[in-house]
Amino acid sequence: MHVIDTPLIAGIHDKAAKKIGWRRANMVRTLLSEVFRHAIPQGLIAANYAKDVIPKRRPRDRAYANRPWTIEERDIVLSRAKPHVRVALALMMNTGLDPSDALKLRKDQIDGDTIWGVRGKTGEEVAIPVSPTLQAALDSIPGHEAATVLASSQGGPWTYNGFSTVWHRFKTGLEEEGLIAPGLTLKGLRHTVATTLREAGLDERRIADLLGQKTPSMARHYSRSANLADKNRETMATLEKENARRAKIVKPSAEKRQTRP
Template structure:
């Protein structure tokens, strides 16, 4: 049974178990107590939606933490953030909502440290650090306006990654790359190939339009940092793009129906495909699309390239956004040498890779 409710994300987790949460607030629905599609489920959706609307209607009081947060959301800085970062920051604001009436005069570094500790216990170390970062941004932009004395989050030490926790977005093995490209549907294969051969963030790759390709170069701007990128199209990527299904979408990549991908849409398709490969033992767990960006960096570093060369290719430089593509020709030339190294190294590794087999205990 396929169930859709406006404002809610319904999906299967990595264990194939159904999950549901409210997109704006992140509130989860316990599908064991309120099974998907049941009267209890829809009642819970209605309750969470009403709660969200009530929270939105409550105007924050001046001179409070909620007032500072509200003021920050009106800044140009917040408006220029990537959509994913905006969503993360709004989730942080939702977490802080119960203490929104805290007077600004009561905010201290120890108080922020306490909030940070509580967040780590409730939502995990990574999201707790996001709450800390969010508060730091709020305070930084409130200081010049005279709304608060200083950034009280600056002195709070971020939570460390637990030692037993595997790193997210690990690099892909050569065998995994070959297996995914071999098994993926054509419209998915070209998307993976584009990310794999450019090091672009998946969200940026999905947004690329046809007019961002000039000759044999992809020109663009990283959505997360607004850094300019100039990526030469090597033989491998050109072959993948030439073999892609024809479509009329303005974007380079498109769905099987010829429409531009949404990030959530591609993530869902990718997740289902990846889980199938995992179940068959074709890839190891922990394979992510963002891991391909790490793969490019790792491959180039192991091939002996300098960090600055790799950073240029990945768009980690900070040129002005007003700079025209033509003025970045020197960057494109330098990146062409870097891309040639990546092509050569990928070809060399693909020739010596052994077939991927899952370790099976006797």
């Protein structure tokens, strides 16, 4: 009979990694840790024996699941996308919103030059300034009667599965033409925003504020969100400037390739 202790949980973790992979093994570890954490106050177990089990690292040779998009890929995708698809991608590209949150965004959540919302995954409030680039995209939205900002070609709200299907078909076509590299995902746009801002020198806390990655707090008040919007305005300005700088670097390079004999 086994006594529950950290070595036992570590062994279970190791076996899980071999059988179901490193990511799911880490999920098993997290689940056990939560079970133990809630069982301790009930007197059912003496300690959280999963807490000190070291999570499995992502294999170095494993492809990045949601890699950042390059400036060239963003330009090509936007230039080839149909209007109702283009504005959806532009919204994700210029806010860092999760795809599901972007598709559900309501018109009444845009107040002046700020998007007010709650991140669906965590319940965290977000206050995202509307940059000039995003405003231009929003102004180009084909007219529709849906309550959401975005709508399909039929004028109704997008479903996540519906947009994902349209995106996959569109992306596959661009890959077959050799215009983009494999691996572009909708969630990758969120990673793109974070990566761009990090490379521009902003600290992780400011990036997390923009992306709604703080620990949810029931005590958050509207005034605090307003302050957050002001700070995020500076963050968004950095993203706008960095994207413009990178676009200027890419454009001359592309022109040289086209004129090369």
